[in-house]
Amino acid sequence: xxTTTTAPKPGLLTILSSPALDKDLKRIADKVxxxxxxxxxDGIMLFEKGEIGYLGALANYVRERLHGNKTYFNRNFHxxxxxxxxxxxxxxxxxxxxxxxxxxxxxxxxxxxxIVKKYDGxxxxxxxxxxxxxxxxxxxxxxxxxxxxxxxxxxxxxxGFTPVELDYMFRKxxxxxxxxxxxxxxAGLQSLPGGGAEIFHPDIRxxxxxxxxxxxxxxxxxxxxxxxxxxxxxxxxYGHIEEYWHRVDHMERLRSLQDETHGFNTFIPLKFRNxxxxxxxxxxxxxxxxxxxxxxxxxxxxxxxxxxxxxxxxGRNSAQLTxxxxxxxxxxxxDDTTKIYSxxxxxxxxPSMNTAQLAMLIKxxxxxxxxRDTVYNEVKDYSEVEFTEEELLx
Ligand code: V47
Ligand code: SF4
Numbered sequence: 001x002x003t004t005t006t007a008p009k010p011g012l013l014t015i016l017s018s019p020a021l022d023k024d025l026k027r028i029a030d031k032v033x034x035x036x037x038x039x040x041x042d043g044i045m046l047f048e049k050g051e052i053g054y055l056g057a058l059a060n061y062v063r064e065r066l067h068g069n070k071t072y073f074n075r076n077f078h079x080x081x082x083x084x085x086x087x088x089x090x091x092x093x094x095x096x097x098x099x100x101x102x103x104x105x106x107x108x109x110x111x112x113x114x115i116v117k118k119y120d121g122x123x124x125x126x127x128x129x130x131x132x133x134x135x136x137x138x139x140x141x142x143x144x145x146x147x148x149x150x151x152x153x154x155x156x157x158x159x160g161f162t163p164v165e166l167d168y169m170f171r172k173x174x175x176x177x178x179x180x181x182x183x184x185x186x187a188g189l190q191s192l193p194g195g196g197a198e199i200f201h202p203d204i205r206x207x208x209x210x211x212x213x214x215x216x217x218x219x220x221x222x223x224x225x226x227x228x229x230x231x232x233x234x235x236x237x238y239g240h241i242e243e244y245w246h247r248v249d250h251m252e253r254l255r256s257l258q259d260e261t262h263g264f265n266t267f268i269p270l271k272f273r274n275x276x277x278x279x280x281x282x283x284x285x286x287x288x289x290x291x292x293x294x295x296x297x298x299x300x301x302x303x304x305x306x307x308x309x310x311x312x313x314x315g316r317n318s319a320q321l322t323x324x325x326x327x328x329x330x331x332x333x334x335d336d337t338t339k340i341y342s343x344x345x346x347x348x349x350x351p352s353m354n355t356a357q358l359a360m361l362i363k364x365x366x367x368x369x370x371x372r373d374t375v376y377n378e379v380k381d382y383s384e385v386e387f388t389e390e391e392l393l394x
Contacts (some may be wrong), residue, residue, distance in 0.1 A: 226263025275345025
């Protein structure tokens with residue numbers, strides 16, 4: 001991990017030297033300043049007692065120690081092959097059961113190639129492929145898709161498929177995780193996105209997504225990918241029926257796997273959105289709770305280099321705020337190619353930002369926009385770039 005030395009800012013020092021500061025919070029802050037690992041008890045304590053000013057100042061300190069002012073984004077688009085799904089996650093607003101598949105979409109390989117071809121000549125670096133689990137879209141179908149994408153555009157990084165999709169595909173094809181991942185990698189898959197993790201603890205998992213891959217299955221597919229030299233991301237769907245300790249348990253399992261493999265790039269907390277799903281009665285978390293979540297993730301996940309706020313889900317204004325609460329990555333330009341969050345009630349009904357708009361969003365929050373590729377090679381620093389009004393409005 002790259003780290004720089006940053007002296008704590010006066011605001012943080014004032015908070016830490018206040019005689020009113022709870023003694024547990026003072027002890028945890030000292031650990032953070034000394035780069036000591038937080039325990040699960042510390043994590044729970046932060047959720048229970050940490051107020052937003054304290055958490056923000058501490059998480060921002062760690063963020064600046066790791067990345068200074070840099071905030072990363074990439075130029076990407078999504079392909080969602082289908083929203084037909086054999087699983088029945090209660091939080092999902094997007095999927096349609098196979099028996100109701102005429103209400104959903106199912107793209108052919110040619111149709112997906114046409115999406116890729118729309119970006120010919122444009123400087124996108126990544127395609128993110130993720131969707132429902134369709135019983136007829138199998139390992140052969142997706143290896144063929146990736147071969148065709150790579151034949152058309154070899155430089156486009158393919159990040160795709162969650163362990164939910166992969167586990168189903170591999171079981172159907174009767175191949176092991178190792179064999180299946182090797183086939184996917186040979187066909188062109190380069191990294192895995194973080195989806196499908198939800199909340200690992202079985203007490204919650206059984207209530208919100210009982211029929212898909214469990215925690216060990218999810219972690220094992222990421223472990224297998226890491227052992228083959230692939231990098232991956234990790235998510236956590238928070239702010240519904242879970243308790244704080246379930247969040248800490250989830251982060252702990254990811255942190256342990258990261259100690260073992262060092263294959264995770266980024267942790268992405270995903271805020272539960274409650275529109276048009278079977279959990280519509282569960283209220284959404286407040287922005288204060290969201291910012292506390294990001295800050296605690298930054299403090300707890302000490303072996304994850306990057307913390308991402310996914311703006312299509314959070315909305316662009318809240319995403320800007322997270323940049324002061326530990327976040328150093330805002331994902332990509334997206335180009336209105338994902339439906340998962342608009343269908344779940346996000347403010348972003350047609351998520352798309354051009355490079356100028358995304359870079360400006362970051363500048364407005366006082367940070368330095370840096371375009372990256374999927375594996376965090378820096379592509380371009382936008383700090384000195386002036387944008388025209390046309391570019392910003394486009
Ligand atoms: O696993 C589904 C989540 C995830 C809802 O790795 C919901 O770069 C909130 O993982 N409210 C898929 N969240 C998306 C995902 C992702 C997105 C962007 C970047 C990356 C990356 C990964 O979406 C699912 C699930 O946790 N989700 N429904 C909902 N109602
Ligand atoms: Fe299917 Fe994914 Fe929706 Fe679950 S979250 S029902 S696995 S599309």
